[in-house]
Amino acid sequence: MENTKKQLKEILVNDLKLQGINPEDISDIEPLFGEGLELDSLDAVELVVLIQKHFDIQIADMEEGQKAFESINSLAQYIMDRKE
Numbered sequence: 834m835e836n837t838k839k840q841l842k843e844i845l846v847n848d849l850k851l852q853g854i855n856p857e858d859i860s861d862i863e864p865l866f867g868e869g870l871e872l873d874s875l876d877a878v879e880l881v882v883l884i885q886k887h888f889d890i891q892i893a894d895m896e897e898g899q900k901a902f903e904s905i906n907s908l909a910q911y912i913m914d915r916k917e
Contacts, residue, residue: 837909840887848883849876861905869904877902884908890915 842856851870863869866877880902881892890912892898901911 834909834913837912838905841905841908841912844883844887845870845880849879859905861909864904865902865908884912888912888916 838861839856842859845851845859845865846854846856849872854870859870866872872880877898881898885891892901892911901908
């Protein structure tokens with residue numbers, strides 16, 4: 834799971850082009866949207882595509898995505914649960 838978290842942080846920084854943030858600066862429990870990393874709805878759409886591209890996992894609907902995108906921990910767990 835630690836490798837998945839590290840990969841997710843690298844995807845966030847590199848693919849979403851987050852300025853002034855390094856992957857190691859992102860907390861596992863920090864919210865990805867709102868006051869955390871301050872990602873927005875466009876980032877959410879792009880993140881859905883990136884999850885599918887990098888992990889071959891599809892996020893079916895907004896309710897499912899909302900839970901998965903709460904934090905790095907929740908997203909990594911979501912991915913791990915679907916890889917089994």
